[in-house]
Each structure stands twice: as C-alpha cells, then as structure tokens.
Amino acid sequence: MEMHEVKYFLAVADLLNFTRAAEHCNVAQPSLTRAIKKLETELGGPLFHRERQNTHLTELGRMMLPHLRNTYDAAQSARELARSIRSGETMPLRVGIGNAVPLSELSGLFADLRQTITGLELTIRQSPEPEIIEKLLAGELDIAFIGEQSAMSDRVRAWQLYRDRGLIAMPIDHRLANASTIAVEEIGQESFIALAGIADRQDLREAFGEHAPPVQHSSHSHSELLMMVEQGFGLGIVPARARTPENVTCRPLEDERLEKAVMVVIVAGRPFNRATDICIRLTRARAWQPCAAALSAAAPEEPQ
Numbered sequence: 092m093e094m095h096e097v098k099y100f101l102a103v104a105d106l107l108n109f110t111r112a113a114e115h116c117n118v119a120q121p122s123l124t125r126a127i128k129k130l131e132t133e134l135g136g137p138l139f140h141r142e143r144q145n146t147h148l149t150e151l152g153r154m155m156l157p158h159l160r161n162t163y164d165a166a167q168s169a170r171e172l173a174r175s176i177r178s179g180e181t182m183p184l185r186v187g188i189g190n191a192v193p194l195s196e197l198s199g200l201f202a203d204l205r206q207t208i209t210g211l212e213l214t215i216r217q218s219p220e221p222e223i224i225e226k227l228l229a230g231e232l233d234i235a236f237i238g239e240q241s242a243m244s245d246r247v248r249a250w251q252l253y254r255d256r257g258l259i260a261m262p263i264d265h266r267l268a269n270a271s272t273i274a275v276e277e278i279g280q281e282s283f284i285a286l287a288g289i290a291d292r293q294d295l296r297e298a299f300g301e302h303a304p305p306v307q308h309s310s311h312s313h314s315e316l317l318m319m320v321e322q323g324f325g326l327g328i329v330p331a332r333a334r335t336p337e338n339v340t341c342r343p344l345e346d347e348r349l350e351k352a353v354m355v356v357i358v359a360g361r362p363f364n365r366a367t368d369i370c371i372r373l374t375r376a377r378a379w380q381p382c383a384a385a386l387s388a389a390a391p392e393e394p395q
Contacts, residue, residue: 101156187218188223195334256330286316
C-alpha cells in the first residue's frame with residue numbers, strides 16, 4: 092500500500108468526486124483512478140460506488156476510512172516531525188501525569204522524546220487529575236496525560252490514547268485471590284485504598300452501589316497503592332497495565348464497570364513550543380496497545 096494511494100482515497104472519500112479529488116491532489120484523474128483501483132485490489136474489494144455523477148463509499152470503504160485516515164495522519168506527523176527537529180537547541184517540556192495513569196505506559200514515549208529532541212529539558216509532575224488540569228490551564232504545564240474525567244474545562248482539548256480495565260489488587264493470600272472474577276457483593280466488607288485527589292471514592296460508589304466498600308487509606312500513585320496492598324492495608328483498584336509486586340495479584344469484576352480511558356490533553360488555542368509540538372506528534376504517531384490511538388471528537392488542531 093503506497094501512501095499516495097491512501098491520500099487519493101481520502102480525497103475522494105471527502106469530496107465524493109473523482110475529478111475534484113484529482114484537482115485537489117494536483118494529479119491527473121487517470122492516475123488517481125489507477126491508484127484507487129490498485130488500492131482496491133490490495134484491500135480485496137471496491138471502495139466506491141460510481142453512479143453517473145454520484146460517488147459513494149461502499150461498505151468496505153466506510154470500514155477502511157478511519158483506519159486509512161489514521162495511517163495517513165501518522166505518516167504525515169512523522170514527516171513533519173523530522174522536518175521540525177533542530178539540533179543544538181534547548182527545548183523545555185513540562186509534562187503533567189495524573190495519578191490514574193501508570194507511569195510505565197509512558198516510559199516508551201519519554202525514551203522516544205530523549206532520542207528525538209537534542210537539548211531536551213524534561214520536567215515531569217505527577218499529581219491528582221484536578222491539580223494537573225489546573226496547572227495546565229495556568230500555564231505551568233505544556234501537556235498532560237490523565238485518566239478519563241467526567242467533566243473538564245471547555246478550554247481543554249483531549250483525545251483518547253487507549254482504554255484500560257480496572258482490576259482489584261489484593262495480596263496473593265487473600266480469600267479472593269484465586270477467583271476468576273469477583274462479584275460486587277463480595278467487596279462490601281473489604282477495606283479499600285483510594286488514589287488521593289481523584290474521583291476514586293465516587294468511582295467506588297458508582298461501581299459498587301450499595302456494596303461500596305469503606306475507604307480507610309489513600310495514596311498518590313499506583314506504585315504507592317500497590318505497596319500498601321502488599322502490606323495488607325486493604326484492596327485497591329489499579330489499571331490492568333499496572334506492574335504489580337510478586338506478592339500482589341489482580342482480579343477483574345464480573346463486568347466492565349471499572350474500565351476507563353487514558354487521555355492526552357492540551358489547552359485549546361495555546362501556541363506550542365517546539366518540544367510540545369514534537370511530543371504531540373510522537374504521541375499521535377505512537378501505537379497505543381492493545382488499541383490504537385483514536386482521536387476523539389474534540390481532537391486538537393494540527394500543531395503549527
């Protein structure tokens with residue numbers, strides 16, 4: 092699959108007219124049509140229906156559209172990233188991380204930043220999500236990674252990186268440690284540890300309803316929470332991606348009520364410094380497993 096084929100497909104999908112799409116791409120229409128046909132051969136079926144003056148996406152075309160758009164956007168971001176890097180510059184980058192986000196998930200991104208940006212001056216702050224958003228809006232942070240929030244300022248632009256399932260962390264000798272799944276009715280008498288400053292207590296109430304457990308302790312990060320679980324202070328909710336000590340095991344509830352998204356957020360309309368620009372492009376181009384990054388309806392404008 093050639094990137095110019097994807098570009099031509101997206102132009103036709105947007106304009107629903109082969110002639111206008113060819114003009115938009117500054118290419119002869121026969122060349123555009125050949126590229127589309129080659130792409131259709133590679134994907135195993137027609138992507139468009141052409142009826143006289145009307146052009147429509149086929150079912151295959153509709154299914155392929157978001158995937159091919161993400162592929163093209165990532166390739167463009169990579170090209171623009173390569174052009175944007177200037178050697179020998181000092182580039183400060185202040186990153187906020189909500190305490191609902193496992194630091195291990197961002198280590199690969201930070202490694203890419205270190206290798207990509209000459210002169211990078213990276214400052215990382217991890218705090219409860221409301222504090223991170225407050226500091227982002229105040230200009231004390233350039234970009235932030237946070238757990239999904241029920242409400243955010245309309246000054247914030249965000250997109251989803253991935254969704255993570257919440258698990259119940261407990262010592263390996265706990266009475267529920269060998270259960271395949273845990274019913275909410277089995278939780279009510281357990282003492283819980285919550286992350287300080289975020290909506291964990293409310294999440295517990297919403298997740299468990301009348302069976303919501305008491306929260307007796309709190310921590311400021313998942314690593315602290317897991318240490319407290321290991322020492323027997325209580326149970327806690329951690330992302331499925333969190334790295335657990337060998338004396339701690341994690342078990343899911345019977346449904347997906349603890350699933351949450353991890354988001355990257357910026358301030359809408361705020362000019363980016365060079366390092367923030369590169370961080371956004373690397374974040375967009377990165378494949379966040381197990382699901383690829385999917386732009387939300389409130390995706391930020393293209394960095395300039």
